[in-house]
Amino acid sequence: MVTLLEIVLVLAACWTLAARGAPAWAWIAFIGACLLIWPSFHTASAWLLVPAWLVFIPAAAVLGLPSLRCKVVSDPVLQLFRKLMPSISDTEREALEAGSTWWEADLFSGKPDWRKLLAYDKPALNAEEQAFIDGPVDELCRMIDDWKITEDLHDLPLPVWQFLKQQRFFGMIIPKQYGGLEFTAHGHSSVVMKIASRSITAAVTTMVPNSLGPAQLLLHYGTEDQKDHYLPRLASGEEIPCFALTGPEAGSDAAAMPDRGVVCRQPFNGEETLGIRLNWEKRYITLGPVATVLGLAFKLYDPDHLIGDEEERGITLALIPTDTPGIDIGSRHFPLNQAFMNGPNRGKDVFIPMDWIIGGQARIGEGWRMLMESLADGRSISLPALSTGAGKLSARTCGAYAAVRKQFKTPIGKFEGISEVLGRIAGNAYAMDAARGLTTLAVDAGEKPSVASAIVKYHLTERMRRVIDDAMDIHGGRGICMGPRNYLARVYQAIPISITVEGANILTRSLIIFGQGAIRCHPWLLKEMEAARKKDVTAFDHALFGHIKLLTGNLARATFHGLTRARFAQAPTDREEARYYRQLTRLSAAFAVTAEAALLTLGGALKRKESISGRLGDVLSLMYIASAALKRFEDEGRQTTDRPLLEWTVRDALYQAQQRLFEVYDNLPHRTLGRILKWILFPYNASYRAPDDVLLQRAANVVLRWGTGRERLTEGLFISDDEDDPVHQLEIALERATAAQPVLSNLRNAMRSGQLESGDPELYLDEAVSAGIIDEREAAQVRAAITARQQVIGVDEFPRDYWKEKNSSWQRNQTLSPQADQSTS
The missing domain is CATH 2.40.110.10 (Butyryl-CoA Dehydrogenase, subunit A, domain 2)
Structure with a gap:
């Protein structure tokens, strides 16, 4: 009788062979050995294994002899593959063959080499x-x-x-x-x-x-x-x-x-x-x-x-x-x-x-x-740079504005609703700059990263949209009133321009990132397509069985990591962030299996399933951005101040990627396959949670106060030294508000102890000086902070007749128009 121990040992051996991508001969040797030694451990007659041998011997011959395998397996599969392969126009073929792949191909493989990523140079200016x-x-x-x-x-x-x-x-x-x-x-x-x-x-x-x-x-x-x-x-x-x-x-x-x-x-x-x-x-x-x-x-x-x-x-x-x-x-x-x-x-x-x-x-x-x-260069460099500049500007100005602007006698940055939005802005700015830097490394290495460039073009311009929307929420009326003081409005107006150029964002997401990435980043798919186009059975056989080996390996790893919550996945470090490397390894394997399932079941129809393709592209993109953030954190010396930004980026990416995968499972035409994939790859249902309120507050704190974290996050911005410049005025207001904070804390303590009447401490400066609670220098610090705050919360005002000349010109044109003459005749 077969014991539970024997079953576990056989399954463990099969998992090891699959996970390591063992060649055909290793499987043949293992199965043959099991059949040979089985009678030694069981009293049942060896003749009971005859049917198993009758199946095993021809199967081993076919799989172990490449020439026979080509005739019996690969040639029929090649004919079927040619029928199912979608038609590709010349322009589509040229687009697919253009450029090169880089780190995104590792993520697509299901087994990313994190040491390879961290070995890349740090992005730096000469x-x-x-x-x-x-x-x-x-x-x-x-x-x-x-x-x-x-x-x-x-x-x-x-x-x-x-x-x-x-x-x-x-x-x-x-x-x-x-x-x-x-x-x-x-x-x-x-x-x-x-x-x-x-x-x-x-x-x-x-x-x-x-x-x-x-x-x-x-x-x-x-x-x-x-x-x-x-x-x-x-x-x-x-x-x-x-x-x-x-x-x-x-x-x-x-x-x-x-x-x-x-x-x-x-x-x-x-x-x-x-x-x-x-x-x-x-x-x-x-x-x-x-x-x-x-x-x-x-x-x-x-x-x-x-x-x-x-x-x-x-x-x-x-x-x-x-x-x-x-x-x-x-x-x-x-x-x-x-x-x-x-x-x-x-x-x-x-x-x-x-x-x-x-x-x-x-x-x-x-x-x-x-x-x-x-x-690839335009998508890799220009638009990501423009988007990141907007993200950094939003993070720096919103942090300062939220620290200075008061409601209910309290800086608005202390309200949870504001800190939630501000933490999201700071996290996105960190993620955008990390992805920008990683992608420029690829271009500087001589690559033309067609898929990575599409990822940063789409996701950084979309994050710019999200960040600017959030920034406008924090600024309220201050953000919507146009004028020289408004440092956000023109960026807000420019958002649709960024998402339109160099390939509209809907097109980039739904057709390019996964549509091109599935073929370019997959280790075997392009080789299979090329062999099928040339009717080369030998090349197709090599690619087909390489593909099968990859699929079984990813399925084994994804299942194991899902059951163990990735506790045994490898990480390039033993520090706190090691858990993020492990979870991304698990996600990469789950993504690879899901992508294979979509490709195998939908075939050429996947080209028309743009929503599914878009969601799979989102997962690949989110892994790319999260890995860029991990590399940035390592490159910058694992700064403690930056850890909330790293954690927000990776946790948000894991959660969003998980949700996109669930949406894929729910929308696959074969619903049963979707349920099976979800059960195998996510056996405990949702494994990842969105960033919580505590983390958002920690991320917000990076930009709410002076410090090296704020400077690192917004490095590369232009900060004017002109006293009339609105961003410079905001910096001065934050500096003065920071200096005044200890004084205001002393005044609040005095109010609690009964030394001062309760109320807004800014209104009791003279009384506090008279009572000896603070001195004139400290009172002057608070007054300077008040003046600076009033300056930065102000909005532009225009004379009533500011647009009079333009209106007069328009009215004159209307009066002189033929239609106007007819209407008054």
């Missing part, structure tokens, strides 16, 4: 970058009056434009040999982040030439002549670039792009020239109204076969001076009260020579791949 930030960037920030820019000028002032060009802000990514600054990705990101804390308009103007645009494309794909001609001019600001991709009929759908180029011959500069006749219409093009050189994406056709046998040549990119005949450019859009230059452009029968194609004729038809690889 000496040149730090000098530039402390010098020209600070000087630029001092030059900026964002209210004047957005309310009056609707443009950067001419001196600011000249300064940007002179100091080569537009050449941060261009090598020094071409006159650029040649900054690292982290340096570039830090510059944009600091400017964004001062002005969204200035930040966008700076980041676009260094993001997806001609300079980026020329560096990677341009001919030497194109680089020598354009890069020095772009670095110096002599040329202002823009890139035209989005059109009215085709936003993110490149296959539907109607913009056409036709290969032809016609006179150019007095000579018969082989070139392209272009017709296009684009919109939302940043820097378009002031651009001198236009990067353009279009579909190229060769109906007369002047350059080859194929008529359709694919998406191609060209670089065109904007004064070329036939180009209509210069009009502006007005994106939500932001003053950066943005507008449409069109081309009618514009002729360009072939050598204006980026990379020359050799790059014809490679435009979509070039764009997909280059988009």
Whole structure:
């Protein structure tokens, strides 16, 4: 009779083999050994095992002999796989193959190597970058009056434009040999982040030439002549670039792009020239109204076969001076009260020579791949930097405002409702900066992290939305009244811009993060697809059984970690934060199994199940952000003050990821499979809880008071020393409120003991001085704090006729209009 001990030993051995990804021969040896030794421990006849041997021997032969396995197993599976595999367009294939994977692939594997993560360098500025930030960037920030820019000028002032060009802000990514600054990705990101804390308009103007645009494309794909001609001019600001991709009929759908180029011959500069006749219409093009050189994406056709046998040549990119005949450019859009230059452009029968194609004729038809690889930098650097700048600004200003602003004679930061929101702001700011830093490491390592860039683009812009909404709640009426004192309103207005550009956020979440990540980050799926496309049975066999080994290993680990609550998962440290590494390891394995289940059961239909794909993308993203926070905490020396911020980030990520997985289980078309997955992977139901009130208060305290934690969290912001600057005034108010706090505490104690009449201690300063409870110096500290508080809680006021001239102009236009004349006749 089989004993319980034997069952446990066999199950333990099977779990060990599965968890360690044992090869086929190890399974064969183990099962064969069990069959051989079973009669030695049991009185029953060995003939009872004959059926088992009859199954085991052919199965072992098939699995143990690759040539036989290919014929019996892999070839039929390959035929089925080809039928189930979703159709992939050329543009989708190029998008999937573009870029590279990095740490996110470890998280997708179900077995992240935490020592590998911690071994990466700490994100840091080099000496040149730090000098530039402390010098020209600070000087630029001092030059900026964002209210004047957005309310009056609707443009950067001419001196600011000249300064940007002179100091080569537009050449941060261009090598020094071409006159650029040649900054690292982290340096570039830090510059944009600091400017964004001062002005969204200035930040966008700076980041676009260094993001997806001609300079980026020329560096990677341009001919030497194109680089020598354009890069020095772009670095110096002599040329202002823009890139035209989005059109009215085709936003993110490149296959539907109607913009056409036709290969032809016609006179150019007095000579018969082989070139392209272009017709296009684009919109939302940043820097378009002031651009001198236009990067353009279009579909190229060769109906007369002047350059080859194929008529359709694919998406191609060209670089065109904007004064070329036939180009209509210069009009502006007005994106939500932001003053950066943005507008449409069109081309009618514009002729360009072939050598204006980026990379020359050799790059014809490679435009979509070039764009997909280059988009990673814009998503990895510019938008995360802008979002993080907004997050840090919110954390610093909200903390100070909540410490200074009083209701019911108490600083509002002491109310639980405010501390809950403020703790969330501080935690998000910490998480955003951690993810920003980790992703710039990938770019600086030479990667083009297509999936990680989509993660930080979507989640940091969404966290910016959440943080600014929370900041407006804390500021109340102070936040909604426009004017020079309002440091939040223009950032609030800019939120939809950030979530729209570089791929709209809904699209990025529902189609890209998991849709691309499932194929690019999975160790075997892309190899299976490529082998299936080539009908290579041997390669497919290798990938298929590698995939099976991965799946069984993750299922074994996820089940074990679920039952043991990850107590035995490995961690790279034995310190307090080790439990977070263990829980993320468990979550990674559970995610990997869930993703496999979705892929196996939905197949090509998963492409259309955007909500499920989006939720799985959320889980991958939350693990990425949590791991970034753990690395940041380690890099910065495990500061005790920062621990509440780390704990909030990881606990929030674990809880939110768990909820997204539960939503996946509830929405899988195979509901029974969903229930089974939830029961296996989360045997105790919900394992993770959202950050509690005590933790939120601890996180809020980091920004409610002066200290190294507050400085670390908001490092890289521009803090003016101008006494009329509203953020500077807020800093002074916090400093004075902090200095006055001990004095006010003494007064409250005096009221409790009966030395002073009960009430607001700020109203009894003279009485307290007369009674000898405090001296004049201490009373002056409190009065200074009151004055500073009154200054920062004030809102802008305008004369009644402030908008009179604008209204008068509008009224005059109405009076002179034909409709007005008809109505009064």
